[in-house]
Amino acid sequence: MFLQGPCHRREELYDREEELEAITKALKNNAWVAILGPRMAGKTSLAIVSANITGKKVVYVNFKGAESLRDATVRILNALGGSKLMGIKRIKLGPIEVEREIEKPSLLLEEILLGLKKSVVIFDEIQDVKQGVNKFLNVLSIVRNTKRDVEFIFTGSAIGLMDSLLNPDPKNPLYGRSPIKVEIGPWDIQTAINFIESGLSECRVEYTTKEISEVVEELGTLPGWLSFYGLRRCTGMRHREALEDAIGEGVKVARGELENLLRSRPEWARKALRAMAFGAKWSELLKLGASKSGLHNFLSVLKKLYLVSKKGNLYVIADPIYRKACLEL
Secondary structure, three states: OOOOOOOOOHHHOOOOHHHHHHHHHHHHOOOOEEEEOOOOOOHHHHHHHHHHHOOOEEEEEEOOOOOEHHHHHHHHHHHHOHHHOOOOOOEEEOOEEEOOOOOOHHHHHHHHHHOOOOEEEEEEOHHHOOEOHHHHHHHHHHHHHHOOOEEEEEEEOOOHHHHHHHOOOOOOOOOOOOOEEEEOOOOOHHHHHHHHHHHHHHOOOOOOHHHHHHHHHHHOOOHHHHHHHHHHHHOOOOHHHHHHHHHHHHHHHHHHHHHHHHOOOOHHHHHHHHHHOOOEOHHHHHOOOOOHHHHHHHHHHHHHOOOEEEEOOEEEEOOHHHHHHHHOO
16 A cells, blocks of 8 residues: 555555546546646546556656756657657657657657557646747647547646646637646545555554554655655554654655755745744745745745645645755755
8 A cells, every 4th residue: 555656556546536536537538637736645646547547558757857848858758668759860859869850849749649549648747847838738739639539637736837737828729628627635634544554454564543643743644755654664664763764755855846946046935935834924924035026926836836825824834744844944
């Protein structure tokens, strides 16, 4: 039950029955789907399991760190075997050699996607693509109008390319044809407890109620963080060692995400994240050096990334792992 990577089979996926049913129904009706939620919520697992249920060929592409259309095209080529594409002239596109001389990545991308048959394509972490968005949308529009046997599942947060897919303006080529939106979040406390207890019982590890309570309190209820702990227990670690190791690994992952988010942002943004780890008012965040418009935009991004929520008049980092990571910035 505690996997290092995403689930592939239905029996590996814990909970999410309602979301899984909604996605599989959409795919059967040739609809495209966008799965949104925080990191470690299980978006990739839900996408892969849903795609596999269709019985079609599944093409999985991870766009993590792929900021441009060119980067995205290279990732897709990698997923499809790169130089195995048919063509007449060999050229270099990034680290991949392909066999057709096409000057623009968008034209190559269009050719690749139109060549797919009876497939479900998963574009994971698509929000990272920020350059060449309009060209990417044009290609997707052509595929949407042409291919009735190919469906797409997009996963990520509602920024960048994902935002353009979900909230197209009238000039957007996909206007009126947005993907079906499926949103997932942290589990409720009882579901998280059941997940940990079921997994530990499955691998015959003894545990106490107090230990499970400590896990949920320290790690929160996102499936990914809980799996960090469960996997360590199932490989022989004792409770305290496994919990501390899971926290350390989780904070390292979360801090990497936050540092990437803060890249090219002013110093006040870093201070704001630290302040929101404890909970901070709008007025308190403004005193850190932000303008009203700058703070508004930053908080909007954080909300779309599921990092910040508002409780009363306080902006807070809700997830305990991200909260710990913010304090290390």
